[in-house]
Amino acid sequence: MLKVGLLGAGRIAAVHAKAITAHPRTDLVAVSDVFTESAERLAARFGCSVRSTAEIIADPAIDAVLIATSTDTHSDLIEQATAAGKAVLCEKPVDLSLERARACQKAVVAAGQPVMIGFNRRFDPNFSAVKSALLNGEIGKAELLSITSFDPGPPPVAYIKVSGGLFRDMMIHDFDMANFIMGEPPVSVSATGSSIVDPEIGAAGDIDTAVVTMAYANGQIAVIMNSRRAVYGYDQRLEILGSEGLLQAQNMLENTMVKSTVAGVTAAKPTYFFLERYMSAYEAEWAAFVEAFEANATFPVTLADGVAALAMAEAASQSLKLGRPVKIEEVA
Amino acid sequence: MLKVGLLGAGRIAAVHAKAITAHPRTDLVAVSDVFTESAERLAARFGCSVRSTAEIIADPAIDAVLIATSTDTHSDLIEQATAAGKAVLCEKPVDLSLERARACQKAVVAAGQPVMIGFNRRFDPNFSAVKSALLNGEIGKAELLSITSFDPGPPPVAYIKVSGGLFRDMMIHDFDMANFIMGEPPVSVSATGSSIVDPEIGAAGDIDTAVVTMAYANGQIAVIMNSRRAVYGYDQRLEILGSEGLLQAQNMLENTMVKSTVAGVTAAKPTYFFLERYMSAYEAEWAAFVEAFEANATFPVTLADGVAALAMAEAASQSLKLGRPVKIEEVA
């Protein structure tokens, strides 16, 4: 049994706690949180103890640590946990600062402990089916990738202010998805963005609607479309055109009922938000972490992947500011 | 906590064991099976004890019994468990003999203990969305129901021989679905059937392809189409035409990927077989059992529902033999 300590007890931590306890070969041992009440509630629900973060990291009986705390603590906790010899699964993003993330990456290499970054969408059955079909050569050589990723509604402006901005907080998932599908990072990034969903988001210095185009070394192109608001639900699709066809991953719907009346033919809306849409992805992510740990194999998503996505977010931010494409090497 | 004893340790019993242990307010206490090894395997996996069926039924600390044994034992076990004061959830069908099922029904009434029959499809989110929309009046008054229900492939002929035949073994689910959607039993049943999938099924005295039409008191009509073989997967759909529209429950697909090549536009196949398609339905079924038990309310599927579906299967058998429609009252 893999003994697991969980850092953080918020909404996403609970999702991970469920996956850990449901897995036949992992045990949730302890949870920590700056809000003791949250930790106690989660501990009661999943049958584990409440400890301090330091105690969890110091406990030699704990094999792995899952970091689901606020973003500003990620780098520090990754460094502490790997230094203590733990295997680590850390929620995205690695950090809001590319510089800090790179320093963390160096420390982790020194510690020699593997770290996996929680880009859960790679484990979504629909996106991974696309990746498999592409690897199988079912549409030949990839040429043009397009990712549509809309949230159902914007978060509170208070959150926006500390989020690191749309590129680091929201599109970071899509940058990683592009890397996952294309199998390599782009050469340059060109961003267009605006605040038309909510002017307060603009007032807070962020954007809520954005299109980012990426150019690859061999002429491939990818484009990501983000909006903080799709009133019909959580819109998560991608399509990739290849030399021999097109692959699309479409939305999952709440149910398969279709109603035909004088008003038209109506189907269900997309499954609402990430907890519903990606629940099976979180479970598959944890299973992949455990499997790689047990086999002493490379994690399917590495800290380097986390840093690569962050570099793209950084390049997009600069592109938006400078009004021109920015090369990834410029932010390196 | 509701203490639960599980009778049977086969494939479907394991599905129920998973639902019982996952439910926050129910405890799987013990399991029994004629094959001790099966019981031990299940007990090890879900952390409960192995006992004899008699011990489980006699244990006053056990509140409820879930019957997932072979069909020929259902009636006896229902009677014993209710006589011992247990709440019962029993897999379908109640019995292969309509007469025996009716005797069981009488005994249960005498015992005064509630029994729920495991017509799990009523809890499928797609079919229950149709039922809700119908109850909401979204398509007016129901007029014409059509149920398509194909298995991916026929079971072994050895199973066919003891199954009670297609109507009692397979279409029994669809008879109950018709009762669920229409809200009342039909007046008469007219069956057409043949053995074209596998001549050995015909040699065993059964059919593998059937269409059953049902007429209702107020002129409504329902039709059920069954085949033991749909090579593309498990085909489970229905549609109901009403005075103000049509409701359809379509298949769930393995994933949402669509591939377009010179060969055409290809989507995933339906989720394969009942364990995959109806997994969430089994969980919802158990939750509904627990909720009704706790609220001392009528179960959402009663023993009377099980007997009603069996009567329709009996009428269909006679219709096929006699070559004419058979009234439900003829088999009463």
Next chain:
Amino acid sequence: MLKVGLLGAGRIAAVHAKAITAHPRTDLVAVSDVFTESAERLAARFGCSVRSTAEIIADPAIDAVLIATSTDTHSDLIEQATAAGKAVLCEKPVDLSLERARACQKAVVAAGQPVMIGFNRRFDPNFSAVKSALLNGEIGKAELLSITSFDPGPPPVAYIKVSGGLFRDMMIHDFDMANFIMGEPPVSVSATGSSIVDPEIGAAGDIDTAVVTMAYANGQIAVIMNSRRAVYGYDQRLEILGSEGLLQAQNMLENTMVKSTVAGVTAAKPTYFFLERYMSAYEAEWAAFVEAFEANATFPVTLADGVAALAMAEAASQSLKLGRPVKIEEVA
């Protein structure tokens, strides 16, 4: 150029006039109608002369006659036109009386002139794609056919009274479709029907909702579902299960727009009624008539096909009356 005389100048005659004039190798020469005004309007629109039916049939310069008059005149006109040496395309049904249709069939054989019956749905690109795929063996051997055929709304009761009833007037198309897809007539027909859309239809001695099941010599089964009212439009679908798969022909929609809002995901309704849905089928039907005429080949839909469909309608009527399946040979 094939010189064509058109008998009848109503709505369906205008559809044919359009196909005849648009065809590069056919000329609409003359039209007749009991209502002279209708004939004049059609003649003005399509640039042909108005004559009496007798004149058209007698004119040696006219090669072919298209009969689009009221049903009660079909048999007489077929006999007169073939006796006069014309090739004939006649709208369905051949007659309301099976006996009269058979007499007509004899007369036509005696005249030695080919007659095609206007079962236009055989030329619908969707249904003919299913037929082609079936002939190509793409789903193996056919086993179970289901046809859904709902009109958007019932015709006036005055029309119902002279229509010959749902089986001869509406389901006649579906009987022919079953023959087209299955490639042979059924052995027996079993009908269930009622009047729930409009009680006045019942008062007029007809039904508005019906399910007919058909059994074939080698165990195949077909089922037809008809309703006079589908408020969401003209619902024209079929599906056939074979030993190696399923083929479905789905509805054509008014357009491909999909709207997603908080209310759900809404697509367009089916194309409204037969003029829209089957316009291309009427053109393809006429092209097939001309091609067969020019090649001196057998028409793709013969008078025998018309009589076969009528026999099935007759058997369905008797089945509904007698409350039992009726063999086709019983009505022969």
Next chain:
Amino acid sequence: MLKVGLLGAGRIAAVHAKAITAHPRTDLVAVSDVFTESAERLAARFGCSVRSTAEIIADPAIDAVLIATSTDTHSDLIEQATAAGKAVLCEKPVDLSLERARACQKAVVAAGQPVMIGFNRRFDPNFSAVKSALLNGEIGKAELLSITSFDPGPPPVAYIKVSGGLFRDMMIHDFDMANFIMGEPPVSVSATGSSIVDPEIGAAGDIDTAVVTMAYANGQIAVIMNSRRAVYGYDQRLEILGSEGLLQAQNMLENTMVKSTVAGVTAAKPTYFFLERYMSAYEAEWAAFVEAFEANATFPVTLADGVAALAMAEAASQSLKLGRPVKIEEVA
């Protein structure tokens, strides 16, 4: 009757000839072409005379001229025809040179004769349904438009060399579609492109794959994706996200057949290429021209629209060359 002269007798001219002759209130009088044989073939097929371009333009009995010649003659012919008092429908693009197109625009204003540019896609029932729904406010305020427009395969490199390049030859349609949907031109255009479909296209100085992002005055964004090759057919879709929902125009399919086998669930491919996909759009375009002409109203697509799309193509070319976004006013 509107008397029409057709300049050009190639493939697209034949499409227009069909629409002109099928329209109840227009007459195709004459056709001209530099290849006399082509003109004679078209004249024979549609029943009109062959004349020189000069004769057609000079004939006072001809009310309107449809220009379907090669692009390099468009501006000259527009100027000659309007100077001669004809109403003009000219195929896109107005010219390959933005400067020349603007000079033509001035000459036309001086002539005072209305000119319509043949952006036929505005008349596609699917795209126009999107436009109508947007105007109806069905998804609130438009925010993010995405256009997918892939050809089935690249044209010969010989054609590419004289085409004016992907932006002026192919994406010009999508620039106009963006203007149609958004109702205003963008402020700036940012292009990414490469030659990965066929290196010979790159050698000829053109690209075959491109993504163009456009920013609007009020923060809206549009993105166009083009590829010269989608082996599964002609891929013509768009979607627009608004404050209250999403509108999508999806591909039209060759038929509605769906085949389910062990290999998956397969539907038909998109209708092949523009003649099939946009045939009804060409007819609707001509009807709109005639209606506006008869009502003395502004044409639904003006010469200014043609110049606006060309300016966007010019800006995209410069953006690709300069490696930065280009403002529309920079090319003015």
